[in-house]
Each structure stands twice: as structure tokens, then as C-alpha cells.
Amino acid sequence: MGLPLQYAVRNLLRDPSRLAQTVAGSGLVVLLVMGAQSLNHGMRETLRASGSPRTVVLLGAGSEESIQRSEIADRAAGIAEASIAGIETVAGRRAVSPEIQYMTPLHAAGRLRRSGFLRGVTPAALLVHPDVALIDGRFHGPGEVIAGRLAWKRLGVRPEDLRPGSTIRFDNTDLTVSGVFAAGGTVMESEIWADLNDLRTLARRETLSCVMIRLQPGADPADAELFTRQRLDLELSAMTESAYYEQLARFYAPVRALTWLTAALIAVGAVFGGLNILYAAFASRIREIGTLQAVGFGAPALVASFIQESLLAAMMGTLFAGFAATALSDRLTLYFTTGAFTLSLTPVGAAAGLAAGLAMGLVGAIPPAIRCLVPPLPQALRAA
Amino acid sequence: MNPTDTPLIRCRDVRKSYRKGETLVTPIESLHLDVPRGEFLALMGPSGSGKSTLLNLMAGIDRPTSGVIEFDGQPIQDLSRGHLAAWRARHVGYIFQLYHLVPVLTAFENVELPLLLDPMPRRERRERVEAALALVGLAHRMHHFPRELSGGEEQRVAIARAIVANPPLLVADEPTGDLDRDAADSVLGLLRALSRDHRRTIVMVTHDPRAAAVADRVLHLEKGRLLEGAR
Incomplete structure (x- = not known):
């Protein structure tokens, strides 16, 4: 003892x-x-959680490490939709989402500008990102945005400052929040989604950042890669979304x-x-x-x-x-x-x-x- | 030879030396000494005469440079540090000049310490601690911390701690050196009673002739050697 x-x-x-x-x-x-x-x-x-192996990202060749730096021609979305085999179809619509991803200072609730992540999308984005679900309000129309459920944290405001009916300011333009979405714990929950055309105008961009494509179960993502090799004129590179985020994780x-x-x-x-x-x-x-x-x-x-x-x-x-x-x-x-x-x-x-x-x-x-x-x-x- | 005729402690040609800087210090030199069972022995001598060193050697606190120290017929000088600690727990109760009570433990807990070294039911431990404290007249102070006790009371707690495990040898290094006369008399009376009534073997180092007077035998040391003067 x-x-x-x-x-x-x-x-x-x-x-x-x-x-x-x-x-x-x-x-x-x-x-x-x-x-x-x-x-x-x-x-x-x-x-x-942010990457799906069934989602292929088409982005500018040489910009594989950052979608935000990527620029691809507007027509790439239509050509890809027509050329790539195995694209998922939901209610007669092909799951192809042309997107602009843009980081910019935003005002919310009259607070100081904080850097926000904007994603310009069409309604087809919901077909490509199945984790995204509106938990309040409705999908945005022109002049509107929907906010990820954690976007308020990123902008340093209160949750109620990004509820439907509130506004955020991008340069001198006010955008009304029409809804709030969850995205299964992915990075998208801290994003703000806007109308693709609105963002194209506000960001003064004539190009897309990327085209997201949702493949059918069992479809081979290599088809998308083959497409980028066949259409060298589009200067595209293809990678699965999961590979993109793995690369980001390594970064x-x-x-x-x-x-x-x-x-x-x-x-x-x-x-x-x-x-x-x-x-x-x-x-x-x-x-x-x-x-x-x-x-x-x-x-x-x-x-x-x-x-x-x-x-x-x-x-x-x-x-x-x-x-x-x-x-x-x-x-x-x-x-x-x-x-x-x-x-x-x-x-x-x-x-x-x-x-x-x-x-x-x-x-x-x-x-x-x-x-x-x-x-x-x-x-x-x-x-x- | 009857085992009880064997001295409890037997020192033969004991020498202790150590280096202090460049100098070789030899506090004990070629010492022969027998301490019979039940004897109350007082060691006297001037400062630096080697009496505390001799006490430490007999108590297994220190080891000789050469020579033999037998305790109950068994040599102890070659025991390892760990074995010596276990040996001390069973054979020696040490009483210090400055009491050396553990300040964060109560009188009861201080006295209980040696009993924690042996497996023993809690109730038996408690009874033995209470008996030891009663013997030194401090049963009523058992839950007090050392800071709440007088010097004399602290020394009596230290004596209770030394005797509680019933060791065959008690060693005391200037046990009255830090006490006033009344407290010193009380402590000496207690040691005398332990020797006379309980047949404890006691070796005490002291400067004080009044303290030495209660012993059965007094030995004088000077420069590490025993002088004549036993009585």
C-alpha cells in the first residue's frame, strides 16, 4: 500500500x-x-461531404485547383449536354448546371462588408446538387437569392438577417433573400445562390466558372473526360466533384x-x-x-x-x-x-x-x- | 547461544567516509559497538563527532564505507536502497529533532503512515494508531494538523509514529533539542517508559547531559571514535 x-x-x-x-x-x-x-x-x-463521385465538373483547362479562377465559354454547357453519355434525367430535364462561382464582399443587415461566396445558378442546379433542399421560403427568381443555412455566420450577421424577405447588397444592387437551403453539411451551406444571369451582370462576366453534370448511377465519368479531349476547342478539363474536393483537402x-x-x-x-x-x-x-x-x-x-x-x-x-x-x-x-x-x-x-x-x-x-x-x-x- | 543473547545491533570495524570537495571526510572510523536488546543507549559528543552518522548507519538511513553492521544477526550494510527502505519499515522507528511531521496530514494520519506499508485491515490500523496516540497522551489531538500542535505535542506525535508499527529499534536524533524544559522532560519520560515498561531498544543522540541521564548507558564519540565512559 x-x-x-x-x-x-x-x-x-x-x-x-x-x-x-x-x-x-x-x-x-x-x-x-x-x-x-x-x-x-x-x-x-x-x-x-461536399463531393459526389456522380457529379462531374467541367472547368477551364489549367484551373483544376480553383473553380473560381476557371473561365469557360457559355456554349460549353449546351454542347456538353448534347455530347456526354449517361447524364441523369429528372422529370424530363437533363441534370446539367452552368454555374458562376464568385467570391465578393457583401453587405448584409447594414453591417460592414464581409467576403461572401456567391454561386450563380439556374433551377437545374437542384438536379445536380441533390443534397440541396429549401428549408424556408422558395427558390430565387431574378433579383433574388437563396442563402445557405450557415451563410449568416460567414457574413457575420444574425440568422434572421438572411431570412426570406431580408436583403443583401452586392456593390450598389440589393438582392432579396427568397429562401434558405440546407445542403447536407457540405460547403454549399455557407454559400449564397443567385440567378445565373443576375450574377453574370453584376460580376461583369461573359463566361461561366464551370458546368456541373450529374451522371446516372453506373455511368462512367471517363466519358466526360473523353468529351473534353474531343472538344479541344472548348479548352475544358473534367473531374468528378469528389476528386475536386479531395484535391482541395490535399491543398x-x-x-x-x-x-x-x-x-x-x-x-x-x-x-x-x-x-x-x-x-x-x-x-x-x-x-x-x-x-x-x-x-x-x-x-x-x-x-x-x-x-x-x-x-x-x-x-x-x-x-x-x-x-x-x-x-x-x-x-x-x-x-x-x-x-x-x-x-x-x-x-x-x-x-x-x-x-x-x-x-x-x-x-x-x-x-x-x-x-x-x-x-x-x-x-x-x-x-x- | 540463546538468540536473545545476541546483541540487537552489532557494529564491527565500521568506517564511513565521503568526499567534500577535495577533502575526504571520515565521520566514523574503525568503530566496534554492540547494542543489547532492550537497552536505552545515549550517544554524546561534540558537533561533528560522528554521532548522528552512527545513528543513521544503525537505522539503515546510511550505509558504511566498510565494515559490518548486523541487526539481529543479519548484515544490513549491503542491502539496496529499496530493500533498506523495506527493512526500515519493519525494524526501525525514527524520532527527529525537528519532529519531521508531514504538515498536510493530521496527527492520526502521520502516525498511520508506517502502518500503510503493511497490508492490514482498516479497523486494526485505526486501533493501533489510537493506542499509540493514547500512549503518548495525545488521543484528544488526533485530528489536529501539526501546525495546530505545540512543539512538545509534535514530538510526541513523532514518537507515536515511531512506535506504532512496533519496531524492535527506536532511534532518536536530539529528540529534545528543540523543546523547552517541560516538554523535553515529558518526551524523555516517555522514552524512559518505552524502554522500561515496553522493553524497547532505544539509541538516542543528544548534547544534553540531562537527556543522557535517563539512558541505561552513555557512550561518547569524538572524531568518529568511541571514547571510554560507558556506565
Whole structure:
């Protein structure tokens, strides 16, 4: 049997400021780990959910990394519709959606301009993007837009500022919101969709960004690629939507790695800070530790007690971080060029945070504990 | 030879030396000493004479550079640090000049510490702690923390901690050195009673002739060697 748990608990309370520093340091690290995991998970899942292998994107050759930079001729949509085999047909209409994707500053609710993502579409867009469903209002007509259910976050306004009947301003033109749509957790939920012709005029564009085509189940996307090779005059490139978002996910991989690196660097700093605090805490008790050894407690019992003490502090930090993460979960929205996602605490994130807290408690205690047990016992008993 | 005739502690040609910078310090030199069972032995001598070092060697707190220390016929000088800790838990109760109570534990919890090293039912542990505290006259103070006790009371708690596991040897390093006369007399009376009534073997280091007077035998050390003067 080792030292009683209350020994570790009461030692923690000996110096409240030292305890506060340890708890704050471990809590910060745990929160960062949870945040980094949440960010990575959110971005990955949003991009993963955003692509369908049955949807082919025709975009300008050489613009495969960004639809927004792509420019293709207006006539490409009609030619593709007539030439590509296996296009899905819904209620007699072919699922071919010519689109303009455009990032521009927007005013909403009289607030400062924030960058918004506009997609100019025709009603055929609903055939190509089956995840999109209106949850309020109706599809837009000329002079109107429909807003993704998370677009308000991106524009920094309240949800009611993008409800049907409200307006957004693009340059000097007011566009009325006619509806709100959900899109199955994809990046489109932070977009604003406008009439294709309106956006062509407002953005002063004579070209499309892309043509989206929905294929029948079992149809081969290679047919679309073959089409782009046959019609070199259109200067097109074809890729499935899922491949496009996978490529985008790879593009953001360094950003995601950076979040882990930042969390790791801060964690290393916090571990060293924690080590210093525990060195000081244990060093101030060298005589007491010597006394316990004189009574008969061996090094394993003492190290176990130090680890208990360190783990308790780290777990308090982890608990606070868990509360903070739960409170912030689903409230913070992050944006990237093509979309937005909400940070949320996942079971994996909670487990990662808990693991980080446990690791800090363990790693933080062992070196100071060993150092305090090194002095010969007679010397420890004479320590001040 | 009857086992009870064997001295509890037997030191043969014990030497302890260590380096302090460039200098080799030898606090104990070629020391021979037997401590019979049940004896109350006082070690006296000037500062630096080696009496605390000798006490630490007999208590398994320190190890000799050479020579043999037998406890109950078993050599202890070669035990590893871990084995020595386990040996101390079973065989030695240590009383320090400055009490060395753990400040975050109550008197009861301090006294209970040695009993945590052996598997024992909680009720038995409680009874033994209460008995030890009653023996030192502090049953009514068992839930007080050391900061709430006087120096004399702290030392009596330390004595209760030393005796609670019933070790064959009690060692005391200047147990009255930090106490006023009344408290010192109380502590010495307690040690005397433990020796006389409970047949405990006690080795005490002291500067104080009044303290040494309660012992069965007094040995003087000087420069690491025992002088004549046993009584």
C-alpha cells in the first residue's frame, strides 16, 4: 500500500497560485489539442461531404485547383449536354448546371462588408446538387437569392438577417433573400445562390466558372473526360466533384498540419513550464520526502504519489478545458476559401484532449520526482 | 547461544567516509559497538563527532564505507536502497529533532503512515494508531494538523509514529533539542517508559547531559571514535 490519496490532494492545495498555473497550463494544452482535432475533423468532413463521385465538373483547362479562377465559354454547357453519355434525367430535364462561382464582399443587415461566396445558378442546379433542399421560403427568381443555412455566420450577421424577405447588397444592387437551403453539411451551406444571369451582370462576366453534370448511377465519368479531349476547342478539363474536393483537402493539408504543430509547440512549452512548477513544488519538500523514506516508503510509492498529484492537477485542467470546449462547441465557425464549418467537440477530440491531459500529468511528474529522490537520505533529512 | 543473547545491533570495524570537495571526510572510523536488546543507549559528543552518522548507519538511513553492521544477526550494510527502505519499515522507528511531521496530514494520519506499508485491515490500523496516540497522551489531538500542535505535542506525535508499527529499534536524533524544559522532560519520560515498561531498544543522540541521564548507558564519540565512559 502506498501513500494515501489525501496526501496528494492536500499537497496540491499547499500553494494555490502554483496549482492555478499548473491547471491553467494543462487546460490550455488540452483545449488546443481539442481545438486542433476539431478543426481538422471539421474541415476534412466538410470537404469529404461536399463531393459526389456522380457529379462531374467541367472547368477551364489549367484551373483544376480553383473553380473560381476557371473561365469557360457559355456554349460549353449546351454542347456538353448534347455530347456526354449517361447524364441523369429528372422529370424530363437533363441534370446539367452552368454555374458562376464568385467570391465578393457583401453587405448584409447594414453591417460592414464581409467576403461572401456567391454561386450563380439556374433551377437545374437542384438536379445536380441533390443534397440541396429549401428549408424556408422558395427558390430565387431574378433579383433574388437563396442563402445557405450557415451563410449568416460567414457574413457575420444574425440568422434572421438572411431570412426570406431580408436583403443583401452586392456593390450598389440589393438582392432579396427568397429562401434558405440546407445542403447536407457540405460547403454549399455557407454559400449564397443567385440567378445565373443576375450574377453574370453584376460580376461583369461573359463566361461561366464551370458546368456541373450529374451522371446516372453506373455511368462512367471517363466519358466526360473523353468529351473534353474531343472538344479541344472548348479548352475544358473534367473531374468528378469528389476528386475536386479531395484535391482541395490535399491543398489544405499543410494548414491542418500547422494547427497540430502549433498545438504541439505550445504543449511542449506548457510541459516545460509544468516541469518547472513541479520541480519547485517537490524540491521544497525534500526533507519531507526524506522523512517518508526514513519511515519506510520506497521510491515507487513516492513516485506514485507525485504522479497522483500531477495527474490530479492535469485532470483539473482537462476538466476545465472540457467545459470550455463544450461551451464553445458548435458556436465557433471557421472559414476557408470555398466554405465554412463549425468547430464541434467530437468523441475523438474529447479522447485526444483527455489523452493529452493524462500524458502531461504523467510526463510532468516523473523527472521532478526522480530528481527529488536522488539526494542521499541523510542529506535529504538535513534539507531546510 | 540463546538468540536473545545476541546483541540487537552489532557494529564491527565500521568506517564511513565521503568526499567534500577535495577533502575526504571520515565521520566514523574503525568503530566496534554492540547494542543489547532492550537497552536505552545515549550517544554524546561534540558537533561533528560522528554521532548522528552512527545513528543513521544503525537505522539503515546510511550505509558504511566498510565494515559490518548486523541487526539481529543479519548484515544490513549491503542491502539496496529499496530493500533498506523495506527493512526500515519493519525494524526501525525514527524520532527527529525537528519532529519531521508531514504538515498536510493530521496527527492520526502521520502516525498511520508506517502502518500503510503493511497490508492490514482498516479497523486494526485505526486501533493501533489510537493506542499509540493514547500512549503518548495525545488521543484528544488526533485530528489536529501539526501546525495546530505545540512543539512538545509534535514530538510526541513523532514518537507515536515511531512506535506504532512496533519496531524492535527506536532511534532518536536530539529528540529534545528543540523543546523547552517541560516538554523535553515529558518526551524523555516517555522514552524512559518505552524502554522500561515496553522493553524497547532505544539509541538516542543528544548534547544534553540531562537527556543522557535517563539512558541505561552513555557512550561518547569524538572524531568518529568511541571514547571510554560507558556506565
